[in-house]
Amino acid sequence: MRRALVFSGFLLAVLAASCAHRGSSPDPAEVTSAHDDAILNHVESFYTLLLATRRPDLAGRYATPPQTADFDPLNEGDLAAHINDLTLMVKDLDKVAPNPRADSLRARITRELAECAPEGALRRDPMLWVDIMEAAVTAPYSGGSKPGCEQTQRTEERLRKFPEALRGAAVLLRDAPRPDSAVFDARIARLEALLRRDLPARTDACKDGHRLAGFAEADTLAAASLQEFRRSLAPGQ
Numbered sequence: 001m002r003r004a005l006v007f008s009g010f011l012l013a014v015l016a017a018s019c020a021h022r023g024s025s026p027d028p029a030e031v032t033s034a035h036d037d038a039i040l041n042h043v044e045s046f047y048t049l050l051l052a053t054r055r056p057d058l059a060g061r062y063a064t065p066p067q068t069a070d071f072d073p074l075n076e077g078d079l080a081a082h083i084n085d086l087t088l089m090v091k092d093l094d095k096v097a098p099n100p101r102a103d104s105l106r107a108r109i110t111r112e113l114a115e116c117a118p119e120g121a122l123r124r125d126p127m128l129w130v131d132i133m134e135a136a137v138t139a140p141y142s143g144g145s146k147p148g149c150e151q152t153q154r155t156e157e158r159l160r161k162f163p164e165a166l167r168g169a170a171v172l173l174r175d176a177p178r179p180d181s182a183v184f185d186a187r188i189a190r191l192e193a194l195l196r197r198d199l200p201a202r203t204d205a206c207k208d209g210h211r212l213a214g215f216a217e218a219d220t221l222a223a224a225s226l227q228e229f230r231r232s233l234a235p236g237q
Contacts, residue, residue: 007046007085036096043089043105054082055112056135057128062108066143071136071158074122075168083116124176126233127187129169133162133226134191141202149206155199156215162222166229173233181234188230195223 051059052067054074059067074082086109093109096102115121121128140154141147196219203215 006081007050007088036099036102039092039096040101040105043092044101046085047089047105047109050082050085052139055132056139057131058108058112059139060135060142066139068154071139071161073132073136073161073165073168074172075165076171079116079122079172083113086113086116123172126169126173126176126179126184126229129166129173129229130187130191132169133165134194136161136165137194137199137222147202147205149208149211152203152206152208152211152215155202156211156218159195159199159215159218159222163225163228166225170229170232176233178234184230184234188226192223192226195219195226 048059048064049067049069051062051064052069053072056071089109090106090113093102093106115128117123136158137155140151140158199219200216203212206212
């Protein structure tokens with residue numbers, strides 16, 4: 001069952017309560033600063049969770065703090081709600097005085113909105129989806145934690161989402177031009193090598209036979225679905 005991530009927007013009641021305990025006449029500059037900081041913290045926190053859940057490739061690119069959130073890949077049914085979340089965040093950032101932190105957040109979210117558009121990369125670029133899937137299965141090993149059974153289990157859970165995620169990606173990409181076969185095949189091969197060799201090597205620290213068997217099964221299914229994804233986008237090649 002999918003979890004809905006819904007950005008609620010900034011609640012001014014939080015600020016009102018904050019100002020109330022300061023006294024009846026807070027300094028306007030302090031109120032503005034508190035208002036801006038509260039909005040930025042709210043947007044930044046939600047966006048970090050959203051990237052970990054939906055766009056682990058961007059979470060890695062922006063080096064956001066590691067999260068334990070489940071990977072919940074986008075599909076056609078979720079995309080409108082995702083766009084709405086991003087749009088609400090931009091609207092909240094527009095309430096903040098220009099500053100580097102707000103400007104950086106706005107630029108990142110705006111770029112992601114462009115990728116969600118009808119002619120954006122989520123619907124036109126199969127390479128992006130390969131990047132998303134690769135980031136999803138390597139994320140449990142980020143943050144400097146030592147490999148163990150916990151990372152093996154989290155990676156297995158993400159590997160089991162490959163078939164559904166790639167079917168959803170293929171639907172979004174149904175009107176995309178065919179990718180260059182040589183370039184696309186090479187990229188698929190790199191991800192398959194990660195699935196077949198690199199990820200299994202990271203499970204060595206886990207000695208739980210049941211967990212390792214589940215990982216091996218999920219890894220095999222993920223690799224098979226990756227090849228099906230390739231065939232769906234480049235039939236006959």
